[in-house]
Amino acid sequence: MRMLGGIGWTAAVILAAGAPAHAQNYPAREVRLVVGLPAGSGGDVIARFYADKLSKLAGKPVIVENKPGMILSIGADTVAKAKPDGYTVLITSITSSHAANLFNFKKLPYDPIKDFTPVARLQRSYFMLMVDPNGSYKSVPELTEGLKKKGDKGSYAYGSPPALASAELYKAHFGLKTIGIPYKTSVASLSEMFSGELDFQFMDSTVGTPLRLSGKLRALAVSSGQRVPGVELPTMAEAAGIADFDVAPVWGVLLPANAPAPIAAQLEAWFGEISKMEDTLRFLANTHAAPYPGNAKDLADFIPKEIEKWRHLAKIAKIEPQ
DSSP states (O other): OOEETTEEHHHHHHHHHTHHHHTTTOOSSOEEEEESSOTTSHHHHHHHHHHHHHHHHHTSOEEEEEOOOTTTHHHHHHHHTSOSSSSEEEEEEHIIIIIIHHHHSSOOSSOTTTTEEEEEEEEEOOEEEEEOTTSSOOSHHHHHHHHHHHGGGOEEEESSHHHHHHHHHHHHHHTOOOEEEEOSSSGGGHHHHHHTOSOEEEEEHHHHHHHHHTTSSEEEEESSSSOOTTOOOOBHHHHHOOTTOOOOOEEEEEEETTOOHHHHHHHHHHHHHHHHOHHHHHHHHHTTOEEEEEOHHHHHHHHHHHHHHHHHHHHHHTOOOO
16 A cells, blocks of 8 residues: 555545544644745745745644755754644755755655655746846856856856756756855855856746846746746757756645644645635746645655656766765
């Protein structure tokens, strides 16, 4: 029988059928929504939006708790080791904390499948290739030529596994020697981006969109495999000729393993409702993210597939575990 965070699918379905009765007193107190990024980051903006909506549906405060470190994995580990009572919830980039980090770190302090109960899939985002607007790079080919001339004197920033993988895929395709500089978040690199000290960065759309619209940074392309509606930017496949370039992180919600099935089902229903709200669609449009709703089974099926995708990407990008 397929396992879901420590319980079988059949058992989960049977218990979930009675969720309203069994979970009618949930939540009886405030809920902790953990995100593995610092306050003010793009992921923090996402977490606070969903926390506000969840609080209104649940009728209790939902407090966002920032647990930055190890590129979202400190937050994931916090929830993996929390009491499985439904009061500690993880909202995370599944792509980072549950897939890419298996190949970014030699050992994670948790098992991305066994230590969690999937709840819901939320949204898919993307990254923008950003440069200094006062610089000479106005297209990906111009940037590529400039980086070839700079050799290992060129530099780029990254603040997450998808940003690192995007940059390394780009480098590998053209044989670039540009040096990657890690930051806790893309926001932390802004002063160096504004000054032109960094040549480029793949920046998540939540942070990058307002910087692009205000003219503080110039966007050259998007990391997703398809064009983003409403965003007049080419894909990396189009702009750089990298046919298989498709990096689009997916966000989801999880509980610790062995969380009560009725409570997991209640949260699944609430997040499903949030995903359909007009406010949510507007929020996603404003940050140029795409709706990617899904139930617990959708998320459970997605995680191992994303792990295999990143196993392949890590090899192409030659990412060495730290």
